[in-house]
Amino acid sequence: MTALAGAAASTLDLLQLAPPGWGGNLLRGLANSVLIAAGAFGLGLGLGTLGAFGKLYGGPVLRDLLAVYTTVVRAVPELVLILILYYAVTDSVNQILLAFGYERIQISGLAAGIAVLGVVQGAYATEVLRGAIQSVPVGQIEAARAMGMPPGLLARRVTLPLMLANALPGLANLWLIATKDTALLAVVGFAELTQQTRQAAGATKAYFTFFMAAGLLYLLLSILSTWGFARLERRARRGLPEVRG
Amino acid sequence: MTGFCQPHRIIMALVALALIGWSATTLRWDWVPDYAGLAALGLWRTIWLLVLSAALGLMLAIPLGLAQAAGPWWLAAPARGFCTVIRGTPLLLQLWLLYYGLGSLFPSIPWIRNSDLWPLLRHAWPYGLLTLTLSFAGYEGEVLRGAFRGVPKGQLEAARAMGMPRLTLLRRIWLPQALHRALPTLGGETVLQLKATPLVATITVVDIYAVASRVRQDTFITYEPLLLLAVIYMAITGLIVLLFRWLEGRIPSRVA
Numbered sequence: 001m002t003a004l005a006g007a008a009a010s011t012l013d014l015l016q017l018a019p020p021g022w023g024g025n026l027l028r029g030l031a032n033s034v035l036i037a038a039g040a041f042g043l044g045l046g047l048g049t050l051g052a053f054g055k056l057y058g059g060p061v062l063r064d065l066l067a068v069y070t071t072v073v074r075a076v077p078e079l080v081l082i083l084i085l086y087y088a089v090t091d092s093v094n095q096i097l098l099a100f101g102y103e104r105i106q107i108s109g110l111a112a113g114i115a116v117l118g119v120v121q122g123a124y125a126t127e128v129l130r131g132a133i134q135s136v137p138v139g140q141i142e143a144a145r146a147m148g149m150p151p152g153l154l155a156r157r158v159t160l161p162l163m164l165a166n167a168l169p170g171l172a173n174l175w176l177i178a179t180k181d182t183a184l185l186a187v188v189g190f191a192e193l194t195q196q197t198r199q200a201a202g203a204t205k206a207y208f209t210f211f212m213a214a215g216l217l218y219l220l221l222s223i224l225s226t227w228g229f230a231r232l233e234r235r236a237r238r239g240l241p242e243v244r245g
Numbered sequence: 246m247t248g249f250c251q252p253h254r255i256i257m258a259l260v261a262l263a264l265i266g267w268s269a270t271t272l273r274w275d276w277v278p279d280y281a282g283l284a285a286l287g288l289w290r291t292i293w294l295l296v297l298s299a300a301l302g303l304m305l306a307i308p309l310g311l312a313q314a315a316g317p318w319w320l321a322a323p324a325r326g327f328c329t330v331i332r333g334t335p336l337l338l339q340l341w342l343l344y345y346g347l348g349s350l351f352p353s354i355p356w357i358r359n360s361d362l363w364p365l366l367r368h369a370w371p372y373g374l375l376t377l378t379l380s381f382a383g384y385e386g387e388v389l390r391g392a393f394r395g396v397p398k399g400q401l402e403a404a405r406a407m408g409m410p411r412l413t414l415l416r417r418i419w420l421p422q423a424l425h426r427a428l429p430t431l432g433g434e435t436v437l438q439l440k441a442t443p444l445v446a447t448i449t450v451v452d453i454y455a456v457a458s459r460v461r462q463d464t465f466i467t468y469e470p471l472l473l474l475a476v477i478y479m480a481i482t483g484l485i486v487l488l489f490r491w492l493e494g495r496i497p498s499r500v501a
Binding site for chain 1 (some may be wrong): 253254257297312329330332333334335338339341342345346349350355393436439440441443444447454457467468471472474475476479482483
């Protein structure tokens, strides 16, 4: 019994927030993970919206280019894409800077992570949003066009609000993928939650304690987001006819 | 002009060919022969990790899906919990938990050290295979739950009315129809599983991704190995998509 209590006490010591414990590091890692996931998700949403409209209303060349983008990104492992894009983005930014006579810069892991995961998210978001836009009743869009609404206003006032209810389940999935994909940045050495956990576990040899703790944090994040997205969807669906499969 | 060969497609194909030609002539490929043997080994390891983990994971997923779709609560609740935990945490974390966690625990337990399995457990790949299998089972358990539920009730009632034993019903009626429904999703999930395999490189399993990383470290060539790697993964993805299309085509389905 005392051994058990001792083990529990030492586990709590390890997870303390102040420096001898590693809890603070884990929480900072979690904050970084959420920040990257949110940035990547936002960037992905932007790219996805442009991509979806491009795929639906763009010319043949644009449509084919977007098809190449979504196919390639969805066929190559994120880990490989992260490495390629990380080096390519860093290189090209530095080339441009050098060409304009500036110094080389070191791109922060945060910016690179957001950019890379955002491009990946954009490909998936394109498909999700395209499907959702297609499910908007054609009559609604035609009516708006008949009233002489310009395309930008039509997208903002009719298409996007109407498709939101159908897009949200897919987008919720994408957000969960984004939070989990941030773990991949640990491989390029960025200090997000998984990387911090590995450091803490390696330093203290308490592997189970830290990986379980981090797993719990991820799980908490995903459960909270699932709940949040369910509420959002209920709100987006108000006034729409009930769908039952 | 609705066919595949529209003028802009021809121009795009020419641009793509020019890009390939440019990369074949300007980029450095002299390292390829040196690493060809290692790359073949790595590719083989990636493929059997994928096939084995998908097959074992699917076998685990069937009871998981069945328990959630039709089981009593004391089976459904743990199955749902397992799927939630697997789907709610990153694969990399699960992999490191099992590899570093179990890997540091096992040597301190005498009967494991002395068992016949010990030489196997000192390798990294059993942990990789185990993690990939559990992950696939978690995701597919969720997919099969929906698929089992989606089989029309009349089919099962008819089988029961004919006096079919429960196991035969599962084997002959319920499972085949559920798998048929889930097949398109399973194809997509298998591609996702392929994309998950390079993570095992982080626990020292030498798959095709690890070979590319080693080329990068040995020769300081950055882009070429990664580009080749991307092409290889795209080719495997294409094969998986074709395989599942063929499987779907083999199953006769009557759509009203």
